[in-house]
Amino acid sequence: MFYSLRSRILLTHLTLAVLILAGFGYISLRTLEGTYMKERQVRYFTHANILAGVLSDMLPWHEAEVRSVVRDYGNSAGVRILALDTTGRVVADTFDTLSDHLLTGSVVSSALSGQGAAIKHYIDSMPVMYVAVPVLHKGSVRGAVFISGRLDDIERAVNDYRRSWLLLGVACLVVAVVFSAALAQAVTGPIRALSQGVKDLAKTRLSARVKPSWGEMGDLARAFNDMAQKIERLDSSRRAFVADASHELKTPLASIKALAEPLIDADHPDVETIREFLRSIVAEVNRISHLSGQLLDLARMEGPPTHQDGARFDLRELLSSVVQRLQTAANTADVHIKTEMGDTPVIITGHPDSLESAFYNVLDxxxxxxxxGGTVQISVRRTSHVIEVVIDDTGPGIPECQREQIFERFYRGDPGRSRKTGGSGLGLAIARAALILHGGTLVAKDSPLGGARFVATLPQN
Ligand SMILES: Nc1ncnc2c1ncn2[C@@H]1O[C@H](COP(=O)(O)OP(=O)(O)OP(=O)(O)O)[C@@H](O)[C@H]1O
Ligand SMILES: [Mg+2]
Structure with a gap:
């Protein structure tokens, strides 16, 4: 139980509260008692000294006079006073009960040897203070004044104070318990919620989220929520990807089946029909092989980065070879390709294969x-820190709202048309992944030629 953060917070606060309260209580109680005692001692010494002066003037003593002075002074001061002669015999007593008794003890002998003294003493557990001062006459000790005063009022006051302090202490402890329980709850609540969230996530409950609190725990909870959201998104895109890929494969496979079965069933098909069917089958097989090639490219680029440094090569040469590969397709489509790549080599470090498939897809x-009759224009520019490859065309362009979607896997602007042309909607996803792999970017914009513009950037190195 004491291993939990909650009980540790509680225990620390309680220990601190008890230590502080007890320490403060003890010190203030001792100080209060000390102050009272000092004040009382000074008062008794003052009385004793005044009376010693009076008695010194009355020497030689007439016992009746001394008794009356001692009685009057004692009654008015509210203390018991005794006048002693040099032997310690009681000459006068405010209460009259000790007259002629012989007093001994440390304060008396100290006073009779010329030195005033005070002592705290208990009579049947009742605290009293004894003070004695010498009666001096022309430098010699001629007797002593002895005062005995009760201290029970001081003890009562100190006890009262102690009781109030205890009461206050208990109240403080209760408040400390309540506060530290609230604090412990405030601190451990978010931690428990977070650890529950982590457990949920580990059990693949990917919708697990934590309500963020304040401060660092709030930051941690928000970071957890971001992470959980990313995992959830990744998971759902993985599912969607598998579903889409299977769907894309299913369509051409179904076509192949539909084309092949009649050939098996037909009794005497003529050679031309067989050829036509086989041509269609080959077209479907090409589609599947295009798709599997695209999937492989994508898997290679979206996997963990390979730690090969890559080669150094001229980007212009790479682009020219892409143009060359697509020239036949351009001729067939009656599209003119214009290039503006400058005269100086544009050397970059990277993986030529993946960049080639990136630019191939965009250009395609x-x-x-x-x-x-349209035009495609490729230009290479250098800015202060990046290399830009801009590909413009005279086509219909891309509506603003689709300019991010087109980079999603399997996204096709016009599914019917792309399917006819064999498109799987992976080309731009591959292209962007390749550029990101090289620390670059790929975005779609409006082209001054009226169609779409794709801008690829690569860091200068
Ligand atoms: N230059 C362009 N002009 C207009 N639309 C474009 C252009 N390039 C891409 N698109 C749109 O973006 C979509 C996605 O392109 P992407 O290259 O990813 O897939 P695809 O060409 O359909 O298939 P493939 O995987 O064979 O490349 C296209 O279907 C099209 O709607
Ligand atoms: Mg494409």
Missing amino acids: NAIRYAGR
Whole structure:
């Protein structure tokens, strides 16, 4: 139980509260008692000294006179006073009960040897203070004045104070318990919620979220929620991806089945029909192989980064080879490709294969959408810190609202048209992944040529 944060907070606060209260209580009680005693002692000494002066003037003593002075003074001061001669014999007593008795003890002998003294003493557990001062006459001790005063009022006052302090202490402890329980709850509540959230997440309950509190725990909870949200999104995109990929594979496979079965069932199909069917089957197989190639590219680029440094090469050469590969397609589509790459080599470090497939996909799209008689323009520019490859076309362009979606996997602006042309909606996802892998970006914009503009940036190195 004491291993829990909650009980540790509680225990620490309680220990602190008890130590502080007890320490303060003890010190203030001792100080109060000391002050009272000092004040009382000074008062008794003052009385004793005044009376010693009076008695010194009355020497030689007439016992009746001394008794009356001692009685009057004692009654008016509210203390018991005794006048002693040099032997310690009681000459006069305010209460008259000790007359002629012989007093001994440390304060008396100290006074009779010329030195005033005070002592605290208990008579049947009742505290009293004894004070004695010498009666001096021309430098010699001629007797002593002895005062005995009760201290029970001081003890009562100190006890009262102690009781109030105890009461206050208990009240403080109760408040401390309540406060530290609230604090412990405030601190451990979010931690417990968070650890529950982590357990839920570990049990693949991906919708687990934590209500953020304040301060550092709030930051931690928000970070956890962000992470959980990302995991949930990743998980759902993984599911969607598997579903989409299976769907994309299912369609051409169904076509192949539909094309092949009649050939098996037909009794005497003529060669031309067989050829036509086989051509369609090959087209579907090409679609599947295109798709599997795209999937492999994507898996390679979205996997953990390979720690190869990559090669150094001229980007212009890479782009020219992409143009060359697509030239036939451009000719067929009656699209003119213009390049503006400057005269100086643009050397970059990276993975040529993945960059080639990135630019191939963007250019392939541009050619496909540019329209008959249209133009595709590729230009390479250097800015102060990046290399920019801009690909413009004269096609229909991309509506503003689709400019992010087109980079999603399997997204096609016009599914019917893309399916006909064999598109799987993976090209731009692959292209962007390749550029991100190189520390770059890929975005779609409006082109001054009227169609779409794709801007790829790569860091200068
Ligand atoms: N230059 C462009 N002009 C107009 N629309 C474009 C252009 N490039 C891409 N798009 C739109 O973006 C969508 C996604 O393109 P993407 O290249 O990812 O897939 P795809 O071309 O359909 O298939 P593939 O996987 O074969 O490339 C396209 O379906 C199209 O709607
Ligand atoms: Mg494409």
